[in-house]
Amino acid sequence: MTSVSLKNVSKSYGTVEVLRNIDLEIEQGELIVFVGPSGCGKSTLLRMIAGLETITGGDLTIDDIRMNDTPPAQRGIAMVFQTYALYPHMTVRDNMAFGMKIAKKPKAEIDAAVANAARILQLEPYLDRLPKALSGGQRQRVAIGRAIVRDPKVFLFDEPLSNLDAALRVATRIEIAQLKESMPESTMIYVTHDQVEAMTLASRIVVLHGGDIEQVGAPLELYERPANTFVAQFIGSPAMNLLNASVVKTGASTTVRLDHGGEVTVPIASRAEDAGAKVRLGVRPEDLTLAPPEGSFLKADVEIIEALGETTVIYFKPVDTGTDPLIAKLPGIHKVAKGAGLSLAAAPEKLHLFGEDGLSYLYRD
Amino acid sequence: MEQLLGALASMAAGVGACVLYFWGGNAVLDLIFPARGPDIGPNIRRANMVRPWLFLGPALVLLTVYLIYPVFNSLVLSFYGPSAETYVGFSNYTWLLADPGFHESMRNNLLWLIVVPAAATFFGLIAATLTDNIGWGNIAKSLIFMPMAISFVGASVIWKFVYDIRSEDVDQIGLLNAIVVALGGEPQAWIALPFWNNFFLMIILIWIQTGFAMVILSAALRGIPEETVEAAVLDGANPFQIFLKIKVPQIWGTIAVVWTTITILVLKVFDIVLAMTNGQWGSQVLANYMFDWMFRGLDFGRSATIALVIMVMVVPIMIWNIREARKDA
Known part of the structure; x- marks a missing residue:
């Protein structure tokens, strides 16, 4: 069943268009993550669903009811803010109960809802404290509790972990994952710029860039089959290496010649007219391996080595090119000297092929 | 014209006196407790104990004369008659x-x-x-x-x-x-x-x-x-x-x-x-x-x-x- 549906939704401030023709269907019980760099419009999109921003074009429906002009409180949503947005003058209990008090719900019902949320989030000892007497993590739990009390159809999370320190962020991320598991019927929309949060929490990820949806898919689908160079480089860390190349042989698999020499055959189909086309060969740093010179397609000069113990990250330049450094992430410890020459290779099925327009060869029809 | 010059002169004199007091006072303090020689540590400490009083002094004196003294004087006056000469108790x-x-x-x-x-x-x-x-x-x-x-x-x-x-x-x-x-x-x-x-x-x-x-x-x-x-x-x-x-x-x-x-x-x-x-x-x-x-x-x-x-x-x-x-x- 469709829970939230966006049809051709757009947003502009005056003449500045910040979101264009967004089409998205979110099923009930999904945890959708909007991810993208700063300014991509992900928070704006969330706030439009919440009703805190007007929708300039298109339709938003929640449970098949058009919500464009419905006041936020009547959309059946609850939102958790990055800055928690707790009412500083109210106790934890009153913070969670405020919405129901405004709605003039019976006191017994309010008490039961607050008690339930407090139990789920282990906030019982803190119910009579003011927010200022709580730690950052506890405050965020209260904010989540306030959302639970509203018993919404859709939970909206706007970068809820950004204000927490690194250790607490991991712990709270797991708490949110458990929360989702305990409420399988609830739909959740989660905005973050952190791809680790996106990969670990999402049932599906929506990658936004410059006001457009770049790709929608399950986390590993985005990792394994990115639709374009933006998604390819945004998902995964360090980012995917892109090498300029041209097609030399087309067919069920494609052979490309890299601009700096070296030929490789990729098991991705291409058309006859692709012959000679400029393409970009994508290879993830972690897919690169050391290889004997005859089996490699990349000859590299090592520039910087970061030995992390579990992995060794090598920044290198392909021999005789002036491109930005490329990155290889090799498991374990490799004693490599700066300036040394390396031969690198990758399994053909791990390679990606993008046209000059940046779109993946995989998704062409 | 004469008045104007007089006003300017007294302004300059006032500012000059202030500068002389703060700068000169500070200089004298540094002469008495020089930040050198064998007693450098104690000297710096002593100078730092005196310095706040040196700088706050004028303000404290003025506040005392124009604020604290009038309060107490009012209290005293309230027990005296119209011309402040005869003690009248609580009358x-x-x-x-x-x-x-x-x-x-x-x-x-x-x-x-x-x-x-x-x-x-x-x-x-x-x-x-x-x-x-x-x-x-x-x-x-x-x-x-x-x-x-x-x-x-x-x-x-x-x-x-x-x-x-x-x-x-x-x-x-x-x-x-x-x-x-x-x-x-x-x-x-x-x-x-x-x-x-x-x-x-x-x-x-x-x-x-x-x-x-x-x-x-x-x-x-x-x-x-x-x-x-x-x-x-x-x-x-x-x-x-x-x-x-x-x-x-x-x-x-x-x-x-x-x-x-x-x-x-x-x-x-x-x-x-x-x-x-x-x-x-x-x-x-x-x-x-x-x-x-x-x-x-x-x-x-x-x-x-x-x-x-x-x-x-x-x-x-x-x-x-x-x-x-x-x-x-």
């Missing part, structure tokens, strides 16, 4: 307790105390909220703030015209009477109406102080995190509920500081009453009553006693106000 105080003029002043001061801070803070809060939400808010704010720039006496002159009354056969030039007459009413001598004239005088101070309250409260309102307001919107609160249950509680500390600041001002209210009615027609207040006994009654003892009453009322509010303002910061 100034017993006189004060029985004096109808003092009763009237106390009653009026209490009225001022209740009405003015409340009204100025209330209107200031309303003005701050409304001007933050409209396009021409900044112009409106400037207009509301402008009376702050006018002296109390100047404001009284303006309002004297508003309350002015002429005999019935000529046109009313007072704004209020002109309106009353235009609506078919009888012109009134507003500031001579016993009891009610107090409120006409209060309006002047409210008119002046609303701008002050508005500016401070507007800054406080803007300091409220926008997300708490958005969260309240999502919780279903209407604008009125957001204002009363989310915004006002968050700026409660500022409201209290504004309120008490105006309260202190009101306890000392003097210029408006002097300029408008001089305490006639039942509009006397403590500060004007004190002034009356000092310069018309020529009674040092009684005016000092009234001054002490005002001080006793102001001090606790001021202490609370300073504490609250510090807490906010």
Whole structure:
């Protein structure tokens, strides 16, 4: 069943268009993550669903009811803010109960809802404290509790972990994952710029860039089959290496010649007219391996080595090119000297092929 | 020309003397405890113990002479007769307790105390909220703030015209009477109406102080995190509920500081009453009553006693106000 549906939704401030023709269907019980760099419009999109921003074009429906002009409180949503947005003058209990008090719900019902949320989030000892007497993590739990009390159809999370320190962020991320598991019927929309949060929490990820949806898919689908160079480089860390190349042989698999020499055959189909086309060969740093010179397609000069113990990250330049450094992430410890020459290779099925327009060869029809 | 030169010369001399004192004093201190030689450590420590007193000294002396000494002298004077020569014990105080003029002043001061801070803070809060939400808010704010720039006496002159009354056969030039007459009413001598004239005088101070309250409260309102307001919107609160249950509680500390600041001002209210009615027609207040006994009654003892009453009322509010303002910061 469709829970939230966006049809051709757009947003502009005056003449500045910040979101264009967004089409998205979110099923009930999904945890959708909007991810993208700063300014991509992900928070704006969330706030439009919440009703805190007007929708300039298109339709938003929640449970098949058009919500464009419905006041936020009547959309059946609850939102958790990055800055928690707790009412500083109210106790934890009153913070969670405020919405129901405004709605003039019976006191017994309010008490039961607050008690339930407090139990789920282990906030019982803190119910009579003011927010200022709580730690950052506890405050965020209260904010989540306030959302639970509203018993919404859709939970909206706007970068809820950004204000927490690194250790607490991991712990709270797991708490949110458990929360989702305990409420399988609830739909959740989660905005973050952190791809680790996106990969670990999402049932599906929506990658936004410059006001457009770049790709929608399950986390590993985005990792394994990115639709374009933006998604390819945004998902995964360090980012995917892109090498300029041209097609030399087309067919069920494609052979490309890299601009700096070296030929490789990729098991991705291409058309006859692709012959000679400029393409970009994508290879993830972690897919690169050391290889004997005859089996490699990349000859590299090592520039910087970061030995992390579990992995060794090598920044290198392909021999005789002036491109930005490329990155290889090799498991374990490799004693490599700066300036040394390396031969690198990758399994053909791990390679990606993008046209000059940046779109993946995989998704062409 | 000669006067001008004289003024400039004395200004230069004053500034020069200050520079000489601070710079010279500091230099002398460094000579006495030089930051070198075998005793460098103790010398620096000793110099640092003396230095604050050296710099604060002039201010402390001036405050003592012009503030602390007068307080104690007032206390002493309140036990003496009119020309401060004969000791009269508590008779100034017993006189004060029985004096109808003092009763009237106390009653009026209490009225001022209740009405003015409340009204100025209330209107200031309303003005701050409304001007933050409209396009021409900044112009409106400037207009509301402008009376702050006018002296109390100047404001009284303006309002004297508003309350002015002429005999019935000529046109009313007072704004209020002109309106009353235009609506078919009888012109009134507003500031001579016993009891009610107090409120006409209060309006002047409210008119002046609303701008002050508005500016401070507007800054406080803007300091409220926008997300708490958005969260309240999502919780279903209407604008009125957001204002009363989310915004006002968050700026409660500022409201209290504004309120008490105006309260202190009101306890000392003097210029408006002097300029408008001089305490006639039942509009006397403590500060004007004190002034009356000092310069018309020529009674040092009684005016000092009234001054002490005002001080006793102001001090606790001021202490609370300073504490609250510090807490906010």
